[in-house]
Amino acid sequence: xxxxxxxxxxxxxxxxxxxxxxxxxxxxxxxxxxxxxxxxxxxxxxxxxxxxxxxxxxxxxxxxxxxxxxxxxxxxxxxxxxxxxxxxxxxxxxxxxxxxxxxxxxxxxxxxxxxxxxxxxxxxxxxxxxxxxxxxxxxxxxxxxxxxxxxxxxxxxxxxxxxxxxxxxxxxxxxxxxxxxxxxxxxxxxxxxxxxxxxxxxxxxxxxxxxxxxxxxxxxxxxxxxxxxxxxxxxxxxxxxxxxxxxxxxxxxxxxxxxxxxxxxxxxxxxxxxxxxxxxxxxxxxxxxxxxxxxxxxxxxxxxxxxxxxxxxxxxxxxxxxxxxxxxxxxxxxxxxxxxxxxxxxxxxxxxxxxxxxxxxxxxxxxxxxxxxxxxxxxxxxxxxxxxxxxxxxx
Amino acid sequence: xxxxxxxxxxxxxxxxxxxxxxxxxxxxxxxxxxxxxxxxxxxxxxxxxxxxxxxxxxxxxxxxxxxxxxxxxxxxxxxxxxxxxxxxxxxxxxxxxxxxxxxxxxxxxxxxxxxxxxxxxxxxxxxxxxxxxxxxxxxxxxxxxxxxxxxxxxxxxxxxxxxxxxxxxxxxxxxxxxxxxxxxxxxxxxxxxxxxxxxxxxxxxxxxxxxxxxxxxxxxxxxxxxxxxxxxxxxxxxxxxxxxxxxxxxxxxxxxxxxxxxxxxxxxxxxxxxxxxxxxxxxxxxxxxxxxxxxxxxxxxxxxxxxxxxxxxxxxxxxxxxxxxxxxxxxxxxxxxxxxxxxxxxxxxxxxxxxxxxxxxxxxxxxxxxxxxxxxxxxxxxxxxxxxxxxxxxx
Numbered sequence: 001x002x003x004x005x006x007x008x009x010x011x012x013x014x015x016x017x018x019x020x021x022x023x024x025x026x027x028x029x030x031x032x033x034x035x036x037x038x039x040x041x042x043x044x045x046x047x048x049x050x051x052x053x054x055x056x057x058x059x060x061x062x063x064x065x066x067x068x069x070x071x072x073x074x075x076x077x078x079x080x081x082x083x084x085x086x087x088x089x090x091x092x093x094x095x096x097x098x099x100x101x102x103x104x105x106x107x108x109x110x111x112x113x114x115x116x117x118x119x120x121x122x123x124x125x126x127x128x129x130x131x132x133x134x135x136x137x138x139x140x141x142x143x144x145x146x147x148x149x150x151x152x153x154x155x156x157x158x159x160x161x162x163x164x165x166x167x168x169x170x171x172x173x174x175x176x177x178x179x180x181x182x183x184x185x186x187x188x189x190x191x192x193x194x195x196x197x198x199x200x201x202x203x204x205x206x207x208x209x210x211x212x213x214x215x216x217x218x219x220x221x222x223x224x225x226x227x228x229x230x231x232x233x234x235x236x237x238x239x240x241x242x243x244x245x246x247x248x249x250x251x252x253x254x255x256x257x258x259x260x261x262x263x264x265x266x267x268x269x270x271x272x273x274x275x276x277x278x279x280x281x282x283x284x285x286x287x288x289x290x291x292x293x294x295x296x297x298x299x300x301x302x303x304x305x306x307x308x309x310x311x312x313x314x315x316x317x318x319x320x321x322x323x324x325x326x327x328x329x330x331x332x333x334x335x336x337x338x339x340x341x342x343x344x345x346x347x348x349x350x351x352x353x354x355x356x357x358x359x360x361x362x363x364x365x366x367x368x369x370x371x372x373x374x375x376x377x378x379x380x381x382x383x384x385x386x387x388x389x390x391x392x393x394x395x
Numbered sequence: 396x397x398x399x400x401x402x403x404x405x406x407x408x409x410x411x412x413x414x415x416x417x418x419x420x421x422x423x424x425x426x427x428x429x430x431x432x433x434x435x436x437x438x439x440x441x442x443x444x445x446x447x448x449x450x451x452x453x454x455x456x457x458x459x460x461x462x463x464x465x466x467x468x469x470x471x472x473x474x475x476x477x478x479x480x481x482x483x484x485x486x487x488x489x490x491x492x493x494x495x496x497x498x499x500x501x502x503x504x505x506x507x508x509x510x511x512x513x514x515x516x517x518x519x520x521x522x523x524x525x526x527x528x529x530x531x532x533x534x535x536x537x538x539x540x541x542x543x544x545x546x547x548x549x550x551x552x553x554x555x556x557x558x559x560x561x562x563x564x565x566x567x568x569x570x571x572x573x574x575x576x577x578x579x580x581x582x583x584x585x586x587x588x589x590x591x592x593x594x595x596x597x598x599x600x601x602x603x604x605x606x607x608x609x610x611x612x613x614x615x616x617x618x619x620x621x622x623x624x625x626x627x628x629x630x631x632x633x634x635x636x637x638x639x640x641x642x643x644x645x646x647x648x649x650x651x652x653x654x655x656x657x658x659x660x661x662x663x664x665x666x667x668x669x670x671x672x673x674x675x676x677x678x679x680x681x682x683x684x685x686x687x688x689x690x691x692x693x694x695x696x697x698x699x700x701x702x703x704x705x706x707x708x709x710x711x712x713x714x715x716x717x718x719x720x721x722x723x724x725x726x727x728x729x730x731x732x733x734x735x736x737x738x739x740x741x742x743x744x745x746x747x748x749x750x751x752x753x754x755x756x757x758x759x760x761x762x763x764x765x766x767x768x769x770x771x772x773x774x775x776x777x778x779x780x781x782x783x784x785x786x787x788x789x790x
Contacts, residue, residue, distance in 0.1 A: 031438045039434045043426045048619040048668065049612020075470055075620065078658040104641050104652045111655050114509065217444020217662070224443040224662035225470065246499050247754075253732050253743040257499045260506055260754050263473040267612070267619035269668065273443065337648050348648040359642075359655050 007304050007332045008339040011323075014298045015345055015382075023344030024382035027320065029222045030389070033280045038272035050245075052268025058275050059228070065278065066195075066203040068211070068230035070237035073223075073266035073274070074244055077192040077214025080227035081109035081162070083243050083264065084210035087229075087236050088186040090115050090159040095151055095364065097161040097185065099129050100353045100371050106164055106190050107354050115159065118151070119355045119365035124324070124374050126311045128171025129163060131179060137366050138183050149183045154364065160186040165194035165204050167380065168220070168319030169310055173199045173207050188212070192227070195220050196285045196317035205230045210240075215270075220284055220317055220385070221277035223270040287385035288318040294388060295321050295381060304329040305379075321381040330376050337379070350378035402699050402727045403734035406718075409693045410740055410777075418739030419777035422715065424617045425784070428675045433667035445640075447663025453670050454623070460673065461590075461598040463606070463625035465632035468618075468661035468669070469639055472587040472609025475622035476504035476557070478638050478659065479605035482624075482631050483581040485510050485554040490546055490759065492556040492580065494524050495748045495766050501559055501585050502749050510554065513546070514750045514760035519719070519769050521706045523566025524558060526574060532761050533578050544578045549759065555581040560589035560599050562775065563615070563714030564705055568594045568602050583607070587622070590615050591680045591712035600625045605635075610665075615679055615712055615780070616672035618665040682780035683713045689783060690716050690776060699724040700774075716776040725771050732774070745773035 015024070042048050055073055062071035074080050090096055092114035098106050100119035107117040120137075123130035142149050142158060149158045161180050163171045173189075180187040191197075191205030192214035198204065205211020215226035229240050242248075247261025266274075292307075299307040305323045310316035325333055333349060340347045353375055355365040410419070437443050450468055457466035469475050485491055487509035493501050495514035502512040515532075518525035537544050537553060544553045556575050558566045568584075575582040586592075586600030587609035593599065600606020610621035624635050637643075642656025661669075687702075694702040700718045705711035720728055728744060735742045748770055750760040 029441050029443060031441065035438050036435055039438070040431055043430050043434070046424050046426065048424060049617060050620065076658050104650070104656075105658060108641070108655060108657070222444060224664035225445065225660070246503070252736055255499070255746040256752065258753055260503060261499070262503070263471050263500060265620070267665070269619035269665065270662070273664065341647050351650040357651065358653055
């Protein structure tokens with residue numbers, strides 16, 4: 001059943017006019033620098049695994065790039081988030097505030113700590129946690145006991161709040177930091193999607209105690225699989241390294257572990273890829289910003305949809321370009337997804353709200369009707385930086 | 396303080412006579428095949444991450460090589476073991492039997508399931524779980540209730556037993572399988588160290604419900620970081636795949652997850668390395684067997700030590716070559732470790748018994764005095780396959 005206006009075909013025509021008729025991936029990696037050279041160095045040196053110069057280099061350059069004092073490379077973004085929560089002191093049975101709209105890994109990381117995800121409303125300005133609604137909610141449901149934030153309804157301590165910078169766009173970090181401070185919550189940033197994104201000039205992932213980055217294949221830069229923990233706290237950085245190396249006490253030969261640790265180090269092979277990708281990050285960010293400008297030309301004055309623009313005072317990496325359907329066109333979403341994907345134009349909706357997924361229905365959440373209506377409007381567009389690369393520069 | 400006989404220097408002289416004066420690593424990887432070619436294919440195709448042809452190829456070839464019906468590539472051996480335990484139905488609060496002498500990951504994987512490691516004695520024949528002692532122990536401490544093995548002392552269900560094939564040598568799999576059957580315990584194999592090792596001709600890791608392999612950099616073949624789950628059960632293989640891909644229900648665009656899953660897939664980049672390494676596995680195994688023969692010449696009739704030989708009916712990969720100190724020379728162990736490592740000859744003791752490490756002291760264990768005396772005798776020798784490669788074949 002098509003509406004008279006036929007939004008799906010309007011979008012298809014507009015995209016084909018701009019990008020031609022080849023299939024468009026949602027987000028493809030591209031390798032145009034020293035990737036192969038660095039991989040060869042790994043092989044030649046035989047250092048491909050849990051130690052090697054590319055791990056050290058990648059960590060140093062990530063710290064330099066983001067302005068974090070320390071960066072610790074790990075096996076993926078989920079692991080980065082789990083370790084961040086442990087470093088925040090989140091204990092079994094405690095609650096952790098996370099947005100209802102996020103990739104499932106945010107909630108899984110909480111559950112790996114045997115803690116309880118508590119889902120928060122988001123706002124349309126940033127697609128991140130709504131600070132105004134949160135302030136009112138916490139005043140209502142929480143109480144400070146012995147300087148700890150306790151959920152009055154469940155009696156459980158609320159240990160931390162995780163901001164997630166949706167599709168790369170920074171949340172309202174300043175407001176949310178201030179709420180975290182007022183309610184004595186440790187701030188953690190799920191910056192899996194937001195490498196290169198800045199809030200008031202400061203890189204996302206560097207505001208909280210820890211920030212978690214991801215370098216999965218669909219991210220702005222990739223290490224195959226990988227992630228990193230950012231922190232400005234030396235002790236936290238040391239504990240992070242200890243936790244991800246099976247909590248082994250360094251010794252030339254003895255195997256002594258002083259806590260339950262993890263095998264979460266990023267292999268040197270993957271870090272080699274990361275070093276080469278990091279060298280191209282600024283170029284990719286520029287290409288992604290150009291893509292935003294291109295989409296803006298397409299969708300400016302386009303009936304029924306609006307292109308999401310980076311929030312005020314923010315510089316976004318525009319990881320995934322985002323259309324928001326106007327209210328009267330929300331019913332068209334599934335037709336758009338079906339038709340565009342069938343034409344080889346990869347688009348996708350936002351994640352389902354986590355509180356509505358079977359494994360998470362028993363966990364606490366705010367009133368989420370506004371969040372649900374925002375979620376229903378979202379369509380992510382093809383966002384590969386290669387879509388606007390100058391072809392003459394291609395390898 | 397040196398003994399009159401001076402075992403450390405006797406060993407140093409013997410090793411230098413055979414291998415020369417260059418430093419000797421404990422176990423170095425070597426890359427003499429298609430590693431770089433396959434890595435280049437990854438980069439050229441842009442498939443470096445969670446899907447790609449090398450993952451499928453690696454899984455298929457691992458299954459072919461081991462004779463397992465299915466192999467599922469994962470991010471490391473610890474993850475392989477954790478998922479294996481979940482697939483075995485191990486639940487929070489249940490006990491899992493594991494050897495007291497193993498790498499810490501075996502116990503950590505149990506704890507990630509919120510289950511309780513219960514430490515078993517090992518025997519000198521195989522350095523694996525002692526079946527005779529285990530049978531007596533289980534008769535004493537366990538009872539079958541509603542067809543479940545219950546620890547009478549703790550009241551907890553014992554859900555599974557994990558065999559670990561120490562330094563690559565197969566445990567007494569037949570006896571231990573029969574005990575598992577009698578006591579209704581699911582058998583899982585920690586085959587992290589034993590790729591290429593066979594018991595009565597059958598590959599280790601294929602006897603239990605699942606077997607966990609590791610391809611860390613110190614293993615016989617490496618993927619940088621990586622592991623795999625082996626199983627002969629189609630349903631188990633499907634559930635494994637589901638669990639390691641965040642329990643996402645396959646759909647072209649929708650994000651629906653029906654259980655708490657994990658981000659444990661092996662990236663295509665690492666699988667590419669694995670494919671090239673697997674092609675060289677037989678050559679590496681031959682080199683490692685030749686190294687055993689070389690060591691056997693050195694240590695045959697050597698006073699104070701005995702070289703560990705693969706158990707009866709087994710073909711071992713000889714992952715780590717192992718010296719056992721005779722009782723009266725056990726006090727020399729630390730001098731040997733100190734002196735050889737100082738000379739650049741990397742040797743190491745066995746892991747500390749896990750029940751003696753701080754994070755594990757509260758968990759149940761068998762009487763372990765014999766295990767402790769075996770542990771104290773063990774010294775692992777430099778074991779790289781490259782030590783006996785025909786140099787003319789080198790790349």
